[in-house]
Amino acid sequence: MHTIEPSNIYDVMILGGSYAGLSAGMQLARARRRVLVIDAGQRRNRHASHSHGFLTQDGRPPADIAADGKRQLLAYPTVTWREGRAEHAEATASGFGVTLDDGSVFHSQRVILATGVVDELPPVEGLGERWGASVFHCPYCHGYELDQGRIGVIATGALSMHHGLMLPDWGQVTFFLNGAFEPDAAQLAELARRGTRVERTPITRIAGVADVVLADGSVHAMAGLFVAPRTHQASALAGQLGCAFDDGPMGQIVRVDEMKATTVPGVFSCGDAARAAGNVAFAVADGAMAGVAAHRTLMFGLPQAA
Numbered sequence: 001m002h003t004i005e006p007s008n009i010y011d012v013m014i015l016g017g018s019y020a021g022l023s024a025g026m027q028l029a030r031a032r033r034r035v036l037v038i039d040a041g042q043r044r045n046r047h048a049s050h051s052h053g054f055l056t057q058d059g060r061p062p063a064d065i066a067a068d069g070k071r072q073l074l075a076y077p078t079v080t081w082r083e084g085r086a087e088h089a090e091a092t093a094s095g096f097g098v099t100l101d102d103g104s105v106f107h108s109q110r111v112i113l114a115t116g117v118v119d120e121l122p123p124v125e126g127l128g129e130r131w132g133a134s135v136f137h138c139p140y141c142h143g144y145e146l147d148q149g150r151i152g153v154i155a156t157g158a159l160s161m162h163h164g165l166m167l168p169d170w171g172q173v174t175f176f177l178n179g180a181f182e183p184d185a186a187q188l189a190e191l192a193r194r195g196t197r198v199e200r201t202p203i204t205r206i207a208g209v210a211d212v213v214l215a216d217g218s219v220h221a222m223a224g225l226f227v228a229p230r231t232h233q234a235s236a237l238a239g240q241l242g243c244a245f246d247d248g249p250m251g252q253i254v255r256v257d258e259m260k261a262t263t264v265p266g267v268f269s270c271g272d273a274a275r276a277a278g279n280v281a282f283a284v285a286d287g288a289m290a291g292v293a294a295h296r297t298l299m300f301g302l303p304q305a306a
């Protein structure tokens with residue numbers, strides 16, 4: 001057993017201090033609850049120079065949005081910030097215990113998991129270093145800035161049909177199948193109806209801003225590229241706590257109800273960790289709900305196990 005220091009007992013521990021976690025913390029801080037935010041500082045959008053689509057913050061650097069949120073949250077006296085990585089989480093007799101990578105241990109009555117996901121890009125040479133600069137996954141976030149120019153979709157599997165059919169609303173689309181996927185006759189007809197050109201020659205590498213170099217030596221200059229990455233949970237914490245997962249189209253997500261409660265009483269999850277296709281606005285909304293919902297259980301108790 002660890003000795004529990006009084007200063008290490010919080011009402012709520014928020015694991016992950018980006019948009020979702022900060023927003024959850026804001027609700028709890030404004031209820032004067034004792035909150036500990038533990039954050040490893042690896043936001044999913046850290047490779048993007050600008051963030052789009054979040055009202056009042058459109059076009060700002062994503063780090064600035066997060067920094068403003070952190071400053072506003074830490075203005076509340078009941079909030080403590082801890083830099084570091086939560087390595088292990090478990091239920092205890094009175095709540096939850098979390099161990100950090102430096103060995104320190106913290107306890108709380110409730111836990112909010114806002115740890116996000118990690119993107120797995122396909123192994124195309126030159127793709128990774130352009131991620132967030134000229135290679136994207138979200139048309140709403142980065143499509144507008146391509147000025148209706150030439151857009152390349154690099155297939156990762158059947159899910160890329162979605163990009164192939166959507167992106168003609170943002171430019172002239174070439175769908176590079178790259179051996180990852182072969183549309184059937186009906187899908188080819190749908191792509192043709194949307195004006196998407198299909199290219200089957202394999203990709204050798206990406207060069208320049210977004211030039212697609214094919215195995216036959218041809219170079220296709222694009223304004224930007226879209227790829228549908230697989231994702232995985234950024235931490236093992238939800239699994240350690242025994243939370244159930246759902247299979248999303250891109251990867252596993254933590255199962256939550258409309259109050260952002262996981263299947264484990266007292267554990268909530270919000271943001272990309274617990275939704276199939278996230279963005280900053282959704283993370284902030286989910287976080288607000290998780291914060292309010294966790295507070296509700298502090299006031300009125302946890303629901304009886306079914």
Ligand code: FAD
Pocket residue numbers: 015016017018019020021038039040041042043044045046047048050051052053054084085086087114115116117119131132136137138141142234235236237270271272273278279280281283
């Ligand atoms: P994240 O922002 O990913 O934050 C999770 C936090 O938890 C990180 O700080 C991480 O280090 C921390 N963490 C993880 N594990 C642990 C642990 N074990 N212990 C402690 N801390 C931990 N959305 C938009 O709305 N507009 C855009 O323009 C946009 N552009 C994007 C561009 C790119 C290239 C990418 C990849 C994404 C983009 N997004 C955009 C999506 C956006 O980044 C996510 O939806 C958003 O970051 C989700 O917020 P979150 O708080 O759930 O998770």
Ligand code: MG
Pocket residue numbers: 016017018019020021022114115116271
């Ligand atoms: Mg977060």
